[in-house]
Amino acid sequence: MVSRRDFLSTVAAGAGALAAASVIPRAAQAAAPAKGAELKDPLKKQSDRTKGGKYRPPYRLGQGGAPIGNSSGLAMTDDEARLTLENAWANGMRFYDTSPWYGLGLSERRFGQLLHQKPRDEYVLSSKVGRILTAAPKPPKTAWAQPDSFDYKYDYSASATRRSVEDSLQRLGVSSLDIVFIHDLSPDNDDMGEKWTEYFDEAAKGAMPELSKMRDEGIIKGWGFGVNTLPPILRALEQGDPDVFLAACQYTLMQHEESLEKLFPACAKAGASVVVGSPLNNGFLAGRDRFNYGGTIPDGFKEKRARMQQVAGAHKVDLRTAALQFCSVPEEVSSVIPGARKAHQPEENVASIAAKIPADFWAELKAEKLIAENAPVPA
Numbered sequence: 001m002v003s004r005r006d007f008l009s010t011v012a013a014g015a016g017a018l019a020a021a022s023v024i025p026r027a028a029q030a031a032a033p034a035k036g037a038e039l040k041d042p043l044k045k046q047s048d049r050t051k052g053g054k055y056r057p058p059y060r061l062g063q064g065g066a067p068i069g070n071s072s073g074l075a076m077t078d079d080e081a082r083l084t085l086e087n088a089w090a091n092g093m094r095f096y097d098t099s100p101w102y103g104l105g106l107s108e109r110r111f112g113q114l115l116h117q118k119p120r121d122e123y124v125l126s127s128k129v130g131r132i133l134t135a136a137p138k139p140p141k142t143a144w145a146q147p148d149s150f151d152y153k154y155d156y157s158a159s160a161t162r163r164s165v166e167d168s169l170q171r172l173g174v175s176s177l178d179i180v181f182i183h184d185l186s187p188d189n190d191d192m193g194e195k196w197t198e199y200f201d202e203a204a205k206g207a208m209p210e211l212s213k214m215r216d217e218g219i220i221k222g223w224g225f226g227v228n229t230l231p232p233i234l235r236a237l238e239q240g241d242p243d244v245f246l247a248a249c250q251y252t253l254m255q256h257e258e259s260l261e262k263l264f265p266a267c268a269k270a271g272a273s274v275v276v277g278s279p280l281n282n283g284f285l286a287g288r289d290r291f292n293y294g295g296t297i298p299d300g301f302k303e304k305r306a307r308m309q310q311v312a313g314a315h316k317v318d319l320r321t322a323a324l325q326f327c328s329v330p331e332e333v334s335s336v337i338p339g340a341r342k343a344h345q346p347e348e349n350v351a352s353i354a355a356k357i358p359a360d361f362w363a364e365l366k367a368e369k370l371i372a373e374n375a376p377v378p379a
Contacts, residue, residue, distance in 0.1 A: 001287075001312070002319075003318070004318040004321065007318035007355070008355060052271015054273070055179070057124045057179065059094050060335060061093060062093060062096060062097055063088045063096050063340065068107045068340075069104075069110075069147070070103050070106060071102065071103075071143065072283075073144075073145045074341065082110070082113060082114065084346060085110065088340065089114060090347075094122060095124040096125050097125075097275070098126070098128075098172075099181075100131055100167065101128065102144070103148060104148045105150050106147055108168055112174065116174055120174060124179070125178050125179075126178060127172070127181075128183035128226050129165065129180055129183060129207060130203075131153065132152065132153055133167065134151050134153070135150060139151060154192075156203035156206050157202060157207070158206040158207065161180075165220075179224070179244060181223070181245075182208070182226065182236075183225075185203055186232050187231060200232060204240070212240070222244050224245040225245050230262060233266070234266055237269075237270045237272065244334060245267065246275045247275070248292075249277070249292045250276075251333070252276075252279055253285060253308065254301060260330075260375060268331075268332055273334040274332050276336045278292065278293075280324075284297070285320060307370060311361065311365055315357075315364070317357055317358070321352035324336060324338060325352065325355075328353065329376045329377060
């Protein structure tokens, strides 16, 4: 198996100097914001509007916020989180996604420690609504390691939506959000299950029209749903006028057929775009024995991953790099936002987006039926 660092180092050496980033992480780089100027063009993707005129994040690569909130029961220290986010900024990332749910406020607080110092017009910021946090001496048991001292309740009403945005701004210490996602209103949410449709009805009467109103007022630029399944997205397109969706785990090397068949055509018809979250299936494509956010790896997926790794090894390609690039290609995708748990990872993600992958690698994946024949691949 080709290591990511070896692959990126080889690519950089072959090119003389990788324009997007140095691929050998150095602690000093995390504190060098000027470096980002070199990366503005490679990280930029088209305009901030879709063909339908709806807002979309203009950056091809962004920084996901779940690991910064200690996801998967794995804790980062405040210093580790700070260095990771400083590395993202230093390497040109200008799209950041977080949520009140991530670490029960912890992720937003950590993002704010960086972003409140930066000019507000130099980055795009998204957060989420649907849960209201309230102070609690002992937080509830969740998958977050060492969360902040808050409990939560679901509330998709109009008043709660506006309150949630205001609460997020206070935790972040910034003046505005660009995008607001209605969060986790989905059948895979164990808190909801089959009752997700009841919560959706509440959001259709409350959160959705309220976010459209906030967009019309200029408080936000766009809104959509941040979910791990397709049904809420399709329903939102039928009942509202969303701009952009954060579709986590739905378009990856491992699973993408449903998105090609249903998600992308529906968004294209409505003039909306997609932000791809969890492009590595919560670390599975990076070799972790976990898949998405559940406890079970589907039958045959380890074998499929092993076959992909064999093809990648034969072409001397890093599979994580290929996975990130694969997700960014469809026209309907406005951005890809992997998370990062180590300070050097944002830099490597930037380098991965800029790396060159041989066309024969993609051709063999299709020939071996490891990815769909109609899946667009990097040129």
